[in-house]
Amino acid sequence: MSSGDGAGSNGRGASEHEVVIVGAGFAGMYMLHKLRGLGFDTVVLERADGVGGTWYWNRYPGARCDVESMQYSYSFDPELEQEWSWSERYSGQPEILRYANHVAERYDLRRDIRFGTTVAQVDWDDDARQWRLQTDRGEYRARFVVMATGCLSTANVPQFEGAETFGGPTYHTGRWPHEGVDFSGQSVAVIGTGSSAVQAIPVIAAQCRKLTVFQRTPNYSVPARNEPLDPAEQAKWKANYRELRAKMFAERAAMVQRLPDGEDPAKEAGDDEFCQRMEQRWEVGGFTFYRAYGDIALDPESNNRVAEFVRNKIAGIVHDPEVAAKLTPHNTIACKRPCLDTHYYETFNQPHVDLVDVSETPIERICEAGVVVDGREYPVDGIVYATGFDAMTGTLLRMNVTGRGGMRLADHWDAGPRTYLGLGVAGFPNMFTVSGPGSPSVLTNMIPSIEQHVDWIARCLVDLRERGAATIEPEPHAEAYWVDYVNAVADLTLYPTCNSWYLGANIPGKTRVFMPLPGFPPYVEICEDVASDNYRGFVLT
Known part of the structure; x- marks a missing residue:
């Protein structure tokens, strides 16, 4: 059970818990709900004054999700799926934030969230086998820390x-x-x-x-073709949610497209067939455009053919040829x-x-x-x-995390972020990251990725409790293997050919390492296999 006053120390001793979650976005809220249901004493620390994470902060004009509304939602509770209705094909920020608040209210999450609380320092105490978190509202201590800090939050x-x-x-x-x-x-x-x-x-x-x-x-950029959500389409999703969710989890980006994926190579398509297929995808709108052929993200010749289609669209839309030329990219598309x-x-x-x-x-x-x-x-x-944003690592590094022997996470990641499965870091016991570097995260529909991570972490904590294990952390060789694996998979694609925030290229001085792992279903299988094989690659004490 917790001790202290529940709002940090404030001079009256640290607030102690089994698990501290940092962040009250979609990951932190589901992690809290999941662990609370499993009997863990859990608290969430959130620097904002409300839930929602990225959707709390990003209120700029036109802010909207690029994943379709019926798929950008939790799947863990069928009743929640049925009771909530969306108004547009792609939900805007205000509606997504209302959904997040509805979830917080429905599951009474706010009573265990400490809002307006900024984490400044996170230290592992090896003697006590617990984490100490210093905040602007006092100290918290916990056996486990779950970093649900978001990929785009700094x-x-x-x-x-x-x-x-x-x-x-x-x-x-x-x-x-x-x-x-x-x-x-x-x-x-x-x-x-x-x-x-x-x-x-x-x-x-x-x-x-x-x-x-x-x-x-x-x-x-490709047209979203946003529009009011057809009630019949929403009813179809609600009637078939279990089947459709299963399809989502079987897709490489964890989302079902409006048109079937093309498996043939773009470079071998006849001109008429190619133009007809790409025009259809352009008119339908959304990410299905990039699934017209199976090798768009793999083959430079096929990729350039699709890129040239978009370049011609820009030239046809923008009236001034000089402005159109400035707006026209010449790098790899979708990297x-x-x-x-x-x-x-x-x-x-x-x-x-x-x-x-x-x-x-x-x-x-x-x-x-x-x-x-x-x-x-x-x-x-x-x-x-x-x-x-300083994507994927910025928020974690700003919390000054230190692990065993005072090792700074910033030093451990000096040559680029290193994790095992995107879930843990060697030398940082009992610390889990949700959608961290080395996981599919930003290459997917984020909420299914979040649910998969949360479910895995919850299963791990239950297993540790049943075994009486005090700590878990990745083995250094497993972490090194995973970093090489992520880069090897990425190198099979065209993703690393661009200076993108996937590589950290938007931040001066940041080491350029491709951070997310392409391919959601194979990753899920690996995670399940690791857990089933006595947490292979982790050390349990």
């Missing part, structure tokens, strides 16, 4: 010279004001053209007087997180929207009145940084 804010001198407001898409922002009558700068920018730019353009977009690297949009390219046909290419002449500085590029000042009233 904003990447570029350090431009003079940024502090800017006279107007600045925003980051990942830390948007909860009261919203009214850009009416304003001149606005958006820096970045990644996934969040692709969603935000059309909405901001519809509000503001003048929009200037600063682009370093153009992105491929970065694919973007889905609603009239993104069309936005640049509007007379009050300008595009500034900063690939060869980067932003020099921010001045009091705006943004300076190549000696020219672009005056603006406000600046929006759509510059993404």
Whole structure:
């Protein structure tokens, strides 16, 4: 049972628990619900003032999930599936946050969540065989720590010279004001053209007087074709959820596509057949576009053929040939997180929207009145940084985690993140990571990935309890093998050919290692096999 006052020490002794979960997003909420049902004394530490994780913070204009609503939801409770209804094909941030709050309310999760609590230091005490977590609201101690900190939870804010001198407001898409922002009558700068920018730019353009977009690297984007969700389609999903969930878990990205996957190679298709198939996928919208052929992510020739199709689409949508050329990527398609949009390219046909290419002449500085590029000042009233996140590792490293012998996680990961199965780290006993580096995570529909990890961790804790084991941690050789395995699988694909946040390339000085593992079903099988084989690759004491 816990001790202390339940809200950290605050000078009255540490709050002790069997398990401390860090983060109250979809992973942390389900982990709490699961462990509570298994009789574990568990508490969640959350720096925000509410649940939802990424959907609590990312409130920028146009914020929307790129996984279809009927699939971006929990599967662990059939009653929950039936009682909740979605309004759109792709749910927007407000609706997803309402869903997260509904889950928290339905399962009475908030009583075991400490909101407004930031973890500053996490240390393993080898003598006591427990973790000590220092927060801004006191100390917590626990036998086990589950890091449910999210893959995209630490904003990447570029350090431009003079940024502090800017006279107007600045925003980051990942830390948007909860009261919203009214850009009416304003001149606005958006820096970045990644996934969040692709969603935000059309909405901001519809509000503001003048929009200037600063682009370093153009992105491929495919229409989402978002629309109100057909009640008949929702009813069909609810009537067949168990069968459809099973199909999701059997798919490499843990989601069912609207059109069957093409298995044949794109490079061998006849011109008419290729154009017809790609046009159909373009009109249907969504990630099914990238499943038209079986080798798009594997073969450079096939990949370039699909990329050229999108390049021609951009040329046909954007009226000004010079602007179209700036917006046209020439790298591998889908080696970065694919973007889905609603009239993104069309936005640049509007007379009050300008595009500034900063690939060869980067932003020099921010001045009091705006943004300076190549000696020219672009005056603006406000600046929006759509510059993404320190993905997958940023939040973990900012908590100053130390393991056995005072080993810092930052030092252990100096040459890139090292985990076993994306679930544990050698030298850091009784610490689990949900959707950590080395797991499929961001290459999948996140909620099925989260459920798989949570279920595995819960099973492990029950097994440890039944065996009377005090600790579990990966063996160094198993961790080394897993890092090599993840990179070997990634190298079979075209993913590593891009400077993407999958590699950490968006963060200056971050070691470039491909972090997620392609292929969800094989990964699930490996995890089950490891657990069934007496937790092969782990040391239990």
